Amino acid sequence: MTKPILAVALAAASLAAAGSAQAGPDAIRIGVLNDQTGLYADFGGIGSVEAAKLAVEDFGGTILGKKIEIITADHQNKPDIGLTIAREWFDVQQVDAIAELTNSAIAIGVQNLAKERGRITLATAAGTTRLTNEDCSPTSFHWMWDTYSQATGTARAVLQGGDKSWFLLAADYAFGHQMAAELSKTVQENGGTVAGQVKHPIGSADFSSFLLQAQASKAQVIGLANGGTDTSNAIKQAAEFGITDGGQKLVGLAVMISDVHALGLASAKGLIATDGYYWDRDEGSRELARRFEARMKRKPNMVQAGVYSAVVHYLKAMQAAGTDDGKVVAEKMRELPVNDLITKGATVRADGRVARDMYLIQVKTPAESKGPWDYYKILRTIPADQATMPLSESKCSLVKKS
Helix, strand or coil, X not given: CCHHHHHHHHXXXXXXXXXXXXXXXXXXXXXXXXXXXXXXXXXXXXXXXXXXXXXXHCCCCEECCEEEEEEXXXXXXXXXXXXXXXXXXXXXXXXXXXXXXXXXXXXXXXXXXXXXXXXXXXXXXXXXXXXXXXXXXXXXXXXXXXXXXXXXXXXXXXXXXXXXXXXXXXXXXXXXXXXXXXXXXXXXXXXXXXXXXXXXXXXXXXXXXXXXXXXXXXXXXXXXXXXXXXXXXXXXXXXXXXXXCCCCEEXXXXXXXXXXXXXXXXXXXXXXXEECCCCCCCHHHHHHHHHHXXXXXXXXXXXXXXXXHHHHHHHHHHHHHCCXXXXXXXXXXXXXXXXXXXXXXXXXXXXXXXXXXXXXXXXXXXXCCCCCCCCEEEEEEECHHHHCCCHHHCCCCCCCCC
């Protein structure tokens, strides 16, 4: 056997070992496919796996007389690896649903594959609105956030607060481009102005030149259309330049509480963002956080809480449908309201988007915080109809136009 062939064989064996049990008709298998070692490892990572397990525990580990199994793999932010894993999961391990799906390119590819196989996808970390527009699928769902909720919902809320002029730092790939385009459109349509925009390479370590341009623009708001360590690095260096102390506001468009924890309040104070979950918002949110922290020694973020919510709803729909057939379960998911520890009365639209309230938050100063993870002030609720793209603008073939 040549070395290349051996490498392929070993890779296939590694994929097959991602699940701990043999595939079979007596198990419901849910895969958590995400970045566990790279740029977005704190976005979801192993925390999303534990969140999915918490959802399974709520059903006692079984449904319709079958054991529920959670398997996981690291797609390393590479679409070819992500699709190879998903194909092996669907075709060999008989995985019924795949959740999380960090990285929009991977999410779109896996969603299209799931559509062909009649399987379910539950995207909680991918941002692109293509998942519920051009690439929408009858068996796929987009939970918690997307580029519209983060750009449009956040911009409207900030504009309502009186800050009109913006400067944008955008990651130079599809996610950043889409986020920046939606933000610019919303700002200008609502009476604001975009003083300038600069694109940066993904995985940037040095944001000094970009931040100096933003600072020199004297825009009231600097919007960060990026994510993961790119966002963290930009926020940290903005603090070093004294940008927020100088009166400009930082608005993060894909910020997780795990990012704030890593940065510390001294660097992140004053940051404004939109979030779909905050652990201390109500008793249900606190209960999920207690259970998650007992395992992970940290609070869950929006992506991880979204995995919990999505898996709970998927299993509820399966239970109500009385079958594990993906197409039938997907129809039931659209019929049932979304009710769980962190969500009350949200709806699943025809395009697969979950319409839910979001929250405009501001990061506390060190003096305002009362202890570990006490990081957010909720400034206002963004209603579901403002946080989701109107169906009248949808490009999804599943949406009936009047």
